[in-house]
Amino acid sequence: MNVAFTGEARSNLVQWFATGLRQVLAQNGCDCQAGPADNVRLVVNLVTPERPRPYRRKSQATFVVTVTETDQPVADALRFGYPIMVRSLANLLLMLVRQGDSFTTHVVTLEQGSFAIAFTGDEATYFGELHRRMAPLASSNLVIQNEFETDLEDGLWEGDEVTSSIHRAGRKLADMNLLPAPFPIQELLPERDLRHVQRLYGIGGLSYGNLSGRKDRHRFWMSASGVDKADLRQIGRHVLLIKAYDPHRNAMVLSVPPHVQPRRVSVDAIEHWMIYSEHPQVGAILHIHAWMDGIRSTEVSYPCGTLELAKAVAQLVRDEPDPSRAVVGLKNHGLTITGHSLDEIFNRIDGKILRQVPMS
Numbered sequence: 570m571n572v573a574f575t576g577e578a579r580s581n582l583v584q585w586f587a588t589g590l591r592q593v594l595a596q597n598g599c600d601c602q603a604g605p606a607d608n609v610r611l612v613v614n615l616v617t618p619e620r621p622r623p624y625r626r627k628s629q630a631t632f633v634v635t636v637t638e639t640d641q642p643v644a645d646a647l648r649f650g651y652p653i654m655v656r657s658l659a660n661l662l663l664m665l666v667r668q669g670d671s672f673t674t675h676v677v678t679l680e681q682g683s684f685a686i687a688f689t690g691d692e693a694t695y696f697g698e699l700h701r702r703m704a705p706l707a708s709s710n711l712v713i714q715n716e717f718e719t720d721l722e723d724g725l726w727e728g729d730e731v732t733s734s735i736h737r738a739g740r741k742l743a744d745m746n747l748l749p750a751p752f753p754i755q756e757l758l759p760e761r762d763l764r765h766v767q768r769l770y771g772i773g774g775l776s777y778g779n780l781s782g783r784k785d786r787h788r789f790w791m792s793a794s795g796v797d798k799a800d801l802r803q804i805g806r807h808v809l810l811i812k813a814y815d816p817h818r819n820a821m822v823l824s825v826p827p828h829v830q831p832r833r834v835s836v837d838a839i840e841h842w843m844i845y846s847e848h849p850q851v852g853a854i855l856h857i858h859a860w861m862d863g864i865r866s867t868e869v870s871y872p873c874g875t876l877e878l879a880k881a882v883a884q885l886v887r888d889e890p891d892p893s894r895a896v897v898g899l900k901n902h903g904l905t906i907t908g909h910s911l912d913e914i915f916n917r918i919d920g921k922i923l924r925q926v927p928m929s
Contacts, residue, residue: 570708571608572601575624576615576636582665582672583615583638590636593696597704611707614657621657623762632707635659640667646675647683654679658762660872661706663699676702680873681777681858682901684928702870709875712839714820719827721810726826731782731790732808736801738780738855738911739792743799745922747857748778778903779835781845782853782911788812788824789845793832805829814842836874843883844907850893853911858903860923866898873902901928 572594578584590613591601599611612633614624624633635657643649643666654662654677662677674686686702688695742748778798781791790808792801801807805825811834813822821838825831835841841854865885871878882897882905889895894917895907903926908914 570599570610572599572611572613573609574601574603574613574615576622578615579617580638582667583636586636586663586665587613587615589692589696590699593700597700614659616653616657618653621653623656623658625658625762629711629713632661632709633657633659634661634663634703634707636663636665638665638667638672643675646685647677647681650675650677650683651681656762661703663703674699678706678870678872678901680870680899680902682870682926682928684901705869705877706872709871709877710819711836711872711874712814712819712821712876712879713833713836713874714818715831715833716815716818716820716822717825717831718812718822719825721804721824721826723826725810726804726828728804728808729784731784732801732804734853734911735780735782735790735792735808738915739798739801741915742778742780742857747859747922747924748798778857779837779841780853780855780911781835781841783845783851784810786849789841791834791838791841794835796832803829805831807832809834811838811842814839837879839874839876840879840882840905843879844886844892847883847887848892848907850909851907852893852909853907853914855906855908855911855914856903857906857922858926860898860926861896861904861918861921862923864896864898864904867900870899870901902926 578587595601609631612624612631614633614635616622616635616637618637618639626633635654637653650662650664660679664675666673666675677683686698779792781789783789788810790810792798793807793809796807806829810824811821812824815822821834823834837856844851867881885897886892886895886907893907897905906914
């Protein structure tokens, strides 16, 4: 994997950190270089919290890790670090919080995960753990391309009983206070960077959680990306019909009405596609940023929309006694829940949801 380091190490701590990270990456077969390159897979961007310089990647496949440091007390790493990650256009933030002669490394993800990696004085152990956590994420493969085909039957332009159930379920999530507000990236990014993100990823905002319901053997309805899940009304804009996954184009294929400018479907569409394709008895899937006691979860905090996360979740569902009624965890992230219908899912989880996702 080709790795580029960019930005300036403005302190001894960041210089030491960048050197150690470069060494552990090289020891694990990465080709590290200074400055950006066209074919780079991983970029390590060194920034200051006050002015986090963005790295404008040329490809969706480029994974950007922002590194920053602060000596301010950080009570909530997610609240402090998330805006820095967004402003620097990164996939992951490594924040070094200095406390006298020691420091703590806080890891912040786009999925609103946040956990710490301790440094106990053993450099080999510390950088080895950092690589173990970071490398699977940086090498994962996004499946977020959408191919829109204007072939949706006119009888479905206003939806059906399944889209009505998705609308009800979205309102139910709002009533349960399980819909964090979409993160206002437009308020943090200058217009140039916002256009870059929209052009590269086809998104206009970050929202959390998604819902889907099976239409028939090969198709399912799913909520769109970056929309208010409490108001899923318009077909093609708020709810879309997925009919295929094209591995050659690495894209989800959707049927949309000819008169609607469609939005992208949720980035978790590939995960739902795998589950519906393997388990015909699954009639609905719910993903929320919450937790339940006594569940099994993925071992790696893969980013949303990656093939690796989809495979890991699909394997957990496959291993459940009843895959059509499974509840599985996504590490440092939330839950994926299958059911015969969305109404049936809500009946099963009523009174069992924990709002706080454990971080590790």
